[in-house]
Amino acid sequence: MDFKDLYNAALSVAVPKELSDCAQAASVGAAILTASGNVYTGVCIDTACSMGFCAEHAAAAAMITAGESRILKIVAVGYKGNIIPPCGRCREFLSQICFENSEARVLVNENTVVKLCELLPWDWRKI
Numbered sequence: 850m851d852f853k854d855l856y857n858a859a860l861s862v863a864v865p866k867e868l869s870d871c872a873q874a875a876s877v878g879a880a881i882l883t884a885s886g887n888v889y890t891g892v893c894i895d896t897a898c899s900m901g902f903c904a905e906h907a908a909a910a911a912m913i914t915a916g917e918s919r920i921l922k923i924v925a926v927g928y929k930g931n932i933i934p935p936c937g938r939c940r941e942f943l944s945q946i947c948f949e950n951s952e953a954r955v956l957v958n959e960n961t962v963v964k965l966c967e968l969l970p971w972d973w974r975k976i
């Protein structure tokens with residue numbers, strides 16, 4: 850599966866919703882391709898008091914729920930179609946749930962794919 854298909858999977862779930870007066874979801878969607886060839890998607894949940902989480906986090910939770918943890922490719926997409934690199938927390942989170950995820954390919958903009966480890970220089974585990 851190429852990044853175009855993964856991008857489309859992420860975009861397909863990025864459909865903003867109002868959950869309540871203080872919570873919204875799915876302004877960003879993410880899609881993960883695992884080593885087994887499966888795709889897991891997730892959406893962000895944004896709440897007051899900063900209790901929400903990112904789309905990458907939700908996609909990783911779906912992957913873990915299904916019994917997988919090794920990521921080959923990941924992309925996050927805003928509902929308008931813009932590619933969004935993972936935040937610092939998600940970079941660290943994805944790298945800790947499976948150390949091999951450091952080699953996962955991340956689409957960070959239309960023309961750029963980088964390894965997750967390139968987004969995490971000076972890894973604290975290697976010091």
Ligand SMILES: [Zn+2]
Nearest residue numbers: 903935936939
């Ligand atoms: Zn994040």
